[in-house]
Amino acid sequence: MVPVQVRVTRQLLERLDDLVAKGIYSNRSEAIRDAIRTHVTNFTVQ
Numbered sequence: 135m136v137p138v139q140v141r142v143t144r145q146l147l148e149r150l151d152d153l154v155a156k157g158i159y160s161n162r163s164e165a166i167r168d169a170i171r172t173h174v175t176n177f178t179v180q
Contacts, residue, residue: 140166 142150150165159165
C-alpha cells in the first residue's frame with residue numbers, strides 16, 4: 135500500500151476513534167480505507 139496523509143476535523147477523528155474503540159475497526163487506517171473504498175464504489179456505481 136501507498137501511504138497517504140489527510141487532515142480531518144477533530145470531531146470527525148473522535149467519531150472515527152469511537153468506531154475503533156467499539157471494535158468495529160481494528161485501527162484508524164482500516165476505518166479510513168473502508169470509508170474511501172465505500173465512497174469510491176458508490177460513485178463508480180452511479
